[in-house]
Amino acid sequence: MALSRRELLLGTVGLAATGCTSGDQGADAADATPTDATPDATPTDATTTTTTEPEVVLVDAPPYEGDFPFQLGVASGDPDADSVVLWTRLISNVETPTSNLVVAVDVAHDAAFDDLAYSGLVDAPAAYANSVHAIPEGLESNSWYHYRFRAGEHVSATGRTRTLPARGSNPPPLRFGFSSCQNWESGAYSAHRHLADLDLDLFVWLGDYIYEYGPGNNGDVSSAGGRVHDSPEVTTLDGYRQRYGLYKSDPSLQAHHLARPWIVTWDDHEVDNNHAANTTEDGQDTDAFALRRNAGYQAWWEHMPVRMDPPVRGEDFVIYRSIEWGDLVHLHMLDGRQFRTPQPTDGDPVALPGVGNLGVRQLSNDARNPAQSMLGTTQRQWLERQVSTSSAQWNVLGNQVYMHGLNAFPGPVPAINTDTWDGYFGERQNMLDTIGGADANLVVLSGDFHSSSAADIRSDPFDLSGPIMATEFMAPAISSTFPETLRGLAPLVLAVNPQVRHFSPENGFMTSEVTPESWTTRLHTIDDVTNEDSNVAITATFTVESGIAGIAAIR
Ligand SMILES: [Fe+2]
Structure with missing residues (x-):
């Protein structure tokens, strides 16, 4: 399964914007190791909360100066059985991003975000147009989730996403x-x-x-x-x-x-x-x-x-x-x-x-x-x-x-x-x-x-x-x-x-x-x-x- 081997872990320095790899990709990528491709990214003060904890605590949103930054919406993609890529890109008031940013990302079982599965911080590096590729792991297979991003007082739209059925399973249609x-x-x-x-x-x-x-x-x-x-x-x-x-x-x-x-x-x-x-x-x-x-x-x-x-x-x-x-x-x-x-x-x-x-x-x-x-x-x-x-x-x-x-x-x-x-x-x-x-x-x-x-x-x-x-x-x-x-x-x-x-x-x-x-x-x-x-x-x-x-x- 191409996307089963996940090497980016939650709760260390926040979700890096990069660094994931797939064990079943082509030969050029098969041996790739996660790299910090954004050395200029601001170190984040992430919580160590993981989905294995009985209680997931909502992290504080990092400070953000500017207009509503989630104008391009949010997206998710490339799910596997226990994780999915959560995307956004912060648009500030300037066209060419100059500041490394940090945002909060929340994943929940419900649309009200009362039943959290994950809450943490993730880098939005200037080198990559303040885009975010967050990959919360440890999610349940074959399950739907809600997710959102937060920066300062701003909260993104809420997206729905899902994980895949487990590898080798006999899944639903x-x-x-x-x-x-x-x-x-x-x-x-x-x-x-x-x-x-x-x-x-x-x-x-x-x-x-x-x-x-x-x-x-x-x-x-x-x-x-x-x-x-x-x-x-x-x-x-x-x-x-x-x-x-x-x-x-x-x-x-x-x-x-x-x-x-x-x-x-x-x-x-x-x-x-x-x-x-x-x-x-x-x-x-x-x-x-x-x-x-x-x-x-x-x-x-x-x-x-x-x-x-x-x-x-x-x-x-x-x-x-x-x-x-x-x-x-x-x-x-x-x-x-x-x-x-x-x-x-x-x-x-x-x-x-x-x-x-x-x-x-x-x-x-x-x-x-x-x-x-x-x-x-x-x-x-x-x-x-x-x-x-x-x-x-x-x-x-x-x-x-x-x-x-x-x-x-x-x-x-x-x-x-x-x-x-x-x-x-x-x-x-x-x-x-x-x-x-x-x-x-x-x-x-x-x-x-x-x-x-x-x-x-x-x-x-x-x-x-x-x-x-x-x-x-x-x-x-x-x-x-x-x-x-x-x-x-x-x-x-x-x-x-x-x-x-x-x-x-x-x-x-x-x-x-x-x-x-x-x-x-x-x-x-x-x-x-x-x-x-x-x-x-x-x-x-x-x-x-x-x-x-x-x-x-x-x-
Ligand atoms: Fe076309």
Whole structure:
């Protein structure tokens, strides 16, 4: 279990902002030891209260001078069976933080905080934008909690979070939501508001939490969102921090974070559109882009409730990790950006009628070359090891781009979007032959495409005589829109892609309920992405039967 080995203890010097590690992360992180990455942090006068004590005493809030500091809300994430990451970031009246701060964090069994499970102090270092990653340990497995932060006279909103069922246990069904792509300019976050109201254990975020674009560029052909920011394309640490601040000011997004723990990965827009490792489509100088990428990584870490050390410039930042819902579901969160080889360019460009090229090329020799890698060797070997040694009924990949394959235009050679797994055709084939299978119970979650699908995955998607090796659910975008000009092409494209069993260009999210016998996914679509008060409806339901890869039924 990736997040089971916790090395940060409560009640010593307060919860450090950093220093956690995971025993089952990739090789680069496996031997990492907790480090005090914030040497400038103010030593705290923490109480030694732990959850093993019969009485937990509420600590005094440290002094704080300034306006309400919890304007970006609170969040939780990366739970394991006895702990969870609790996040906030203190926003002071100055844009660039200069002071190390300390806050109190409380965890309770009840919303009134009468029945405390933990109360202590935690650092909010200036070096990390006064962000907080508190990890109270010793919580009960498979349990819900309430949490909050306090600074001076200020008290944050109260969030709800939960721990996971114990490792190896036979847990209750897992109910979780998943989505991706929330371009702030493209639309409102009514999807998050509806998600906040649902009864779900977890939420899985599949990338594009922010978009780096300048104003008026929502990344899509259509633009009807009505929200425009005034900051230019983001390239610096301050810029990324401000962009996260803008997104996190949205009340619906904050409400959804309050509702449950999130498990997040990134895609391209947390740094730059369609980047691959240290190459960028902008043609930016490699060294300059490396600095930009590190700034994006640091700001991501500062704003996400994730259980990992912050990035170190010049070193791999390992964010791929697994979590276990007992022995029912093992979820493996992937990083399809940091370690990938550039998208193949040897295939002839394919122009889509009335639309243009949009990066579509003929499936090529380079794409078929297994050395063309989206995950990189270390991550792929880690994934294959995680799945092949897993005792879970279902293994799930938290993945960015669609794996089911899509021939974008009928012709003798498949026309592929090279940024997706189709551009990494050979690696996909080998990987699915290793970890997939007709009875492997492998389910792939994806996002990125600003539309949704339910699909059968084959090792070669364009050879329908091959066995189905896995099942895919591609979640709709929260707010990023599917280009109007592509909507008209959808019937033509789907006619030549029978592996895609259902497709929708609408915004929204998906939810899944998983039992040992079956997997049910519901597609929730919103009526009007420009309307914060839009209605939502379940517009399709898909089932997968245990032991039989692929979509079993659609209704
Ligand atoms: Fe996106």
